[in-house]
Amino acid sequence: MPRKRKVSNLMGLAVLSTLAAGPAHRYEIAARMRSWGKEHDMGVKWGSLYTVVDNLAKHGYVEVAGSERDGARPERTIYRITESGQAEMNDWTRELLSSPEPEQRRFMAGLSILMVLPPDEVADLLAQRITRLDNTIERTRAELATFEGTLSHLFLVEQDYELAMLEAEAAWARTLHTSLLDGTFPDLQAWRDWHQGIVPPEQITASTEGGTDRSQQRPD
Secondary structure, three states: OOOOOOOOOHHHHHHHHHHOOOOEEHHHHHHHHHHOOHHHHOOOOHHHHHHHHHHHHHOOOEEEEEEEOOOOOOOEEEEEEOHHHHHHHHHHHHHHHHOOOOOOOHHHHHHHOHHHOOHHHHHHHHHHHHHHHHHHHHHHHHHHHHHOOOOOHHHOHHHHHHHHHHHHHHHHHHHHHHHHHHOOOOOHHHHHHHHOOOOOOOOOOOEOOOOOEOOOOOOO
C-alpha cells in the first residue's frame, strides 16, 4: 500500500529528480523539467513550483546551496538535493514502479453512467473519442520516431507506455462502438426502450458484495 508522504504532489518528485542532476535555482529547475517533458509525465502545474520547492526544503529533502545574481536581476537561490531527499526520491520511484494504484479516470466515470444517454448518441461520442485517440497515437508515434537513434530508450520508456495504453484504449473503444452499431451489445433493445419511455420487461440488476442491488432506473 502506498505510504503517506510529507510531500505527496508528484511535482515534488519531478523537482527531486531534476536536482539529482545537479544544483539549480527555480528557473533552472523549471527549464530542466520542460526540456525533459516532466509537465506531461507528472502533470506539473508551474504555479505550484515555488510552494513545492519550499515544502521540500521544509522537510529537509532539498537545501540551499548558495545564490547567484545575473546582472540587475534579483538574486536567485540555488537548491541541491539532500541525502534524505535522495532516499525519498528512490523510495517514491520504487513505489510507483512496483505498486499498482487505482486512478480516477474520467473515461471510466463516463462509462459507469453511459446509460443516461441513448445508445446512438453514445456510439457517436465513442466515434469522436476514437478519432481523437488515433490522432494522439499518430502524434506520439511521430515523437518517438524523432528520437530514434539519438536518445537512449531508457529515457523514452514512459512515452512507450503511453503509446501502448492509448492503443489499448482505442482498440477497446472500437469494440464497444462496433457492438453498438451491429446490435451485439447486451440488452441494447432494453436500453433503447428505456429512453423511449417504455418500461423494459426486466430490470438489469447487479448485486454488490454486501447483497445490495444496483437497479437501473429510468432517467428523469
